[in-house]
Amino acid sequence: MLKPIVVSISLAFSGFSFADIAPAADADSTALSLGEVVVTSNGGPLSTQKILTSVNIVPVERLEDKVVSSNWQLFDQVPGVMLTQFGQGTSSGKLSMRGFNGEGEINAVKLLIDGVPSNSNDGNMPYIDLASPIDIESLEVVKGTNDPRYGLHNIAGNVNITTRRGGNYTQGRLTVGSFGSEQAQAALGIDNGGVTQNYAVSQQTTNGYRDHAKADSQTFSGKWFVKTDGGARVGLIARHHEVNAQEAGYLTAAQASSNPTQSPAHNATDEDKRRMSQLAVQAEADLSERLYATGQIYWSDLYDRRYVRFSAGASQQERFVGETHTGASTQLTWRLGQTALGNVSLSGGLDTERQNNHSDRYSTVLQVRTAQTRNQQFDFNTTGGFVQAVIKPTPQFTLIPAYRVDKLDGSYTNHLNGITYDMNDYGLIRQPKLSAIYALSEPLSVYANWGRTFQVGVGTASYKVSNVTDLAPSINEGWETGVRFQAGAVWGGRVALWEQTASNEARRKLNDPSNGAENIGKTRRQGLDLELNAKPNRSLSWWGSASFQRSEIQKADAASLATEGKEIDHVPRVLYGVGVDYRATELLRLSAWLNGQSSYFIERTNATGEFGAYTLLNVSLSYQASKTVSLDLQARNLGDRYYEYVWHDGTQSLHAPGTPRSVFASINVRL
Numbered sequence: 033m034l035k036p037i038v039v040s041i042s043l044a045f046s047g048f049s050f051a052d053i054a055p056a057a058d059a060d061s062t063a064l065s066l067g068e069v070v071v072t073s074n075g076g077p078l079s080t081q082k083i084l085t086s087v088n089i090v091p092v093e094r095l096e097d098k099v100v101s102s103n104w105q106l107f108d109q110v111p112g113v114m115l116t117q118f119g120q121g122t123s124s125g126k127l128s129m130r131g132f133n134g135e136g137e138i139n140a141v142k143l144l145i146d147g148v149p150s151n152s153n154d155g156n157m158p159y160i161d162l163a164s165p166i167d168i169e170s171l172e173v174v175k176g177t178n179d180p181r182y183g184l185h186n187i188a189g190n191v192n193i194t195t196r197r198g199g200n201y202t203q204g205r206l207t208v209g210s211f212g213s214e215q216a217q218a219a220l221g222i223d224n225g226g227v228t229q230n231y232a233v234s235q236q237t238t239n240g241y242r243d244h245a246k247a248d249s250q251t252f253s254g255k256w257f258v259k260t261d262g263g264a265r266v267g268l269i270a271r272h273h274e275v276n277a278q279e280a281g282y283l284t285a286a287q288a289s290s291n292p293t294q295s296p297a298h299n300a301t302d303e304d305k306r307r308m309s310q311l312a313v314q315a316e317a318d319l320s321e322r323l324y325a326t327g328q329i330y331w332s333d334l335y336d337r338r339y340v341r342f343s344a345g346a347s348q349q350e351r352f353v354g355e356t357h358t359g360a361s362t363q364l365t366w367r368l369g370q371t372a373l374g375n376v377s378l379s380g381g382l383d384t385e386r387q388n389n390h391s392d393r394y395s396t397v398l399q400v401r402t403a404q405t406r407n408q409q410f411d412f413n414t415t416g417g418f419v420q421a422v423i424k425p426t427p428q429f430t431l432i433p434a435y436r437v438d439k440l441d442g443s444y445t446n447h448l449n450g451i452t453y454d455m456n457d458y459g460l461i462r463q464p465k466l467s468a469i470y471a472l473s474e475p476l477s478v479y480a481n482w483g484r485t486f487q488v489g490v491g492t493a494s495y496k497v498s499n500v501t502d503l504a505p506s507i508n509e510g511w512e513t514g515v516r517f518q519a520g521a522v523w524g525g526r527v528a529l530w531e532q533t534a535s536n537e538a539r540r541k542l543n544d545p546s547n548g549a550e551n552i553g554k555t556r557r558q559g560l561d562l563e564l565n566a567k568p569n570r571s572l573s574w575w576g577s578a579s580f581q582r583s584e585i586q587k588a589d590a591a592s593l594a595t596e597g598k599e600i601d602h603v604p605r606v607l608y609g610v611g612v613d614y615r616a617t618e619l620l621r622l623s624a625w626l627n628g629q630s631s632y633f634i635e636r637t638n639a640t641g642e643f644g645a646y647t648l649l650n651v652s653l654s655y656q657a658s659k660t661v662s663l664d665l666q667a668r669n670l671g672d673r674y675y676e677y678v679w680h681d682g683t684q685s686l687h688a689p690g691t692p693r694s695v696f697a698s699i700n701v702r703l
Contacts, residue, residue, distance in 0.1 A: 111577030121277035131557030209696030493549035
């Protein structure tokens, strides 16, 4: 049964893992869950929930019956998370938060899969589909600037997709639905205590809800872990994903109004082929009763070849991206116990990533090359480290100071002219952070945090192409203050105010042959988050959230003075959601969830109108037909509401209609 509760976490103890169900919430935690989360206090690293910012967790109970074409869609249940729905083949959509848009210009969210960094060089999230939906155990979302564990792309926060580890199970899921959609998934777990094996495979095909929108994909993952007699654990994770997808293209306003399912003739040969692989070796061990260590090395590889034509007046482009990232990280946790400062735990870590990236672009006609506009190779290397303390001078008060430092280096070669450029010397990028929480009573606590993160250019903007002197990073400084409450096992929630400013924000030029960037200027994002979970009885539970946000350009760059005082494009002022789960009988469960947003401006002068508002209702029914077989029926956009994603190409608005009402039926087998 789904039980929305506030997660039980005590900052007086050490880190946690998701292994035992916590029945109630401790006063000195600010994490919220949309269901029961499994936690223990038996050692390990300091928990995600100890970061003391807006932490949300979506456990497997809220995920396992959802039908999605891409994993970013699973985040529609997370408070304060915005989904940008492009609807273009493999570029189907993306998540963002804290007043940053999902356009790809500033990618402000660090993505991890089982703790493995999984952003592409520009911060986008193609790797998000490396995890088969049937294998996902939970989503962990950390919003804000005070998490010291990650540097690059951790501008507004981070998300971690955790998958199954251990257990004995055999599971299959077959789904059919609207637009010729078919999905087959299978998962297997083998656990003898000392050795665990976990496998997951999935196959998905669809005709798409628009013309020229067929897609098919395959995903595989395997995890093999060995536990030694001394309690240490070491293992290998392997993942692979392939997808071929047609692109329906963008419509003019008139086309979208007259026939939203059409694909213009000029998009007839637009498509994308993508392959991704990831390997990781992970290890963890208790070095002593109070000392715990983790470490990993990983390798990620991305191949993406896309043909795209954005409008009838533009030429088709062939875009190739080839990236290979190798990295390593290690973290040490030391629980000092009771000291003169109170109960103290310390953690620290080092990490590095080495990127070899290649980006080509061609002008094409019907996929036949006519000219090459880009041939770039660039190394982008990061090295960073952090220290963090959790100090409890009294049982009611917790203080968490932290400090992170990052160093970047690399070079870029333009193979069109043979010139090589050094990366800007950004120096040591220092990021102090501080969090505090005070438990006024067992059900009521207040908290505050402050921290700095950073942004540097992506693509060629990181290198000294047009500048002689080194550029400085853009420093993002943010704070949050809030109240978290828990009224027994019935009510729980959080109210938070937050703000984030950037000293000299830059954004990537998405359609720029040189792969450059442009300055936006000084920016400010601020908001109010409201979250509430309730479980009035054994059969009924519900949750609701609303985020009121505003992002603006406080001081514009000299080249774009008309944007000063204006709102940043593609950022709705309101995000909201509500969901309810009702167990009618022991065998039948009904769910409904609604999510939506207000409209947004589509460019930075705010002069071309507002678009993008929607409210969508989804419902599902799950029936346990037997001990091993269950049936699911899900309808998305039940009201068949028209909605769309809209952008501006400098001359006109271009529209991507959203998915109309769709229905999916699934059969699940668990052995």
